Amino acid sequence: MFLMDDIVRDGDPVLRQEAKKVKFPLSADDKKLAHNLMEYLEVSQNPELCEKYKLRAGVGLAAPQVGVSKMMASVLVPNDDENEKGKPLFKDVIINPVIVSNSVQRGALTEGEGCLSVDRDVPGYVPRSARITLKYQDVDGNEHKIRLKNYPAIVCQHEIDHLHGILFYDHINKDNPFKRDDDEVFIY
Numbered sequence: 001m002f003l004m005d006d007i008v009r010d011g012d013p014v015l016r017q018e019a020k021k022v023k024f025p026l027s028a029d030d031k032k033l034a035h036n037l038m039e040y041l042e043v044s045q046n047p048e049l050c051e052k053y054k055l056r057a058g059v060g061l062a063a064p065q066v067g068v069s070k071m072m073a074s075v076l077v078p079n080d081d082e083n084e085k086g087k088p089l090f091k092d093v094i095i096n097p098v099i100v101s102n103s104v105q106r107g108a109l110t111e112g113e114g115c116l117s118v119d120r121d122v123p124g125y126v127p128r129s130a131r132i133t134l135k136y137q138d139v140d141g142n143e144h145k146i147r148l149k150n151y152p153a154i155v156c157q158h159e160i161d162h163l164h165g166i167l168f169y170d171h172i173n174k175d176n177p178f179k180r181d182d183d184e185v186f187i188y
């Protein structure tokens with residue numbers, strides 16, 4: 001399983017590369033990669049295991065962040081409502097993802113964004129599309145076309161950025177990091 005030592009940090013050129021499309025059917029290595037990318041999120045979101053393995057919790061992890069420049073990322077956005085039965089807002093390994101359309105309306109996490117590959121706090125709003133239509137293949141090669149909004153939409157945009165060599169702070173307004181556009185929605 002991946003540990004923090006396996007996570008590539010900002011400054012490594014792999015984080016600024018355009019990742020390669022993944023071929024289907026998945027090789028055994030790519031199947032293992034997909035499994036490990038999702039396993040990291042599950043373990044990191046479990047308080048005991050997160051502590052035990054000294055992980056940083058995350059809701060998304062892209063293959064380039066573990067040094068593999070392939071178009072694959074895991075997303076696990078938990079349902080933060082009280083009842084434990086709450087199934088995740090979104091859970092899948094998105095392969096060869098493409099944002100096929102996005103809302104004009106922008107959205108940002110009120111508290112800014114963090115990234116497992118960026119060891120420093122970079123304050124500021126990361127303006128993204130408030131809603132997206134996402135096309136991707138899952139590990140079995142099935143095509144999906146889904147509409148996402150709010151937190152899951154933000155996380156998927158953050159992860160897809162990684163596949164194109166973009167980091168969240170690239171989007172923060174240099175002059176006024178906390179610039180709020182009037183019609184922007186703030187999430188979380």
Ligand SMILES: CNC(=O)c1cccc(C)c1Nc1nc(N2CCN(c3ccccc3Cl)CC2)nc(N2CSC[C@H]2C(=O)NC)n1
Pocket residue numbers: 044045046057058059060078109111112113114115116121122123154155158188
């Ligand atoms: C600088 N301010 C901040 O970081 C920030 C500060 C406050 C709030 C938010 C909301 C912030 N922002 C932010 N918080 C997160 N987590 C909240 C805690 N959570 C988590 C933690 C513990 C158990 C289970 C879970 Cl689920 C894990 C995920 N994650 C992301 N991002 C940006 S999109 C990819 C995603 C990611 O996984 N990053 C590692 N941003």
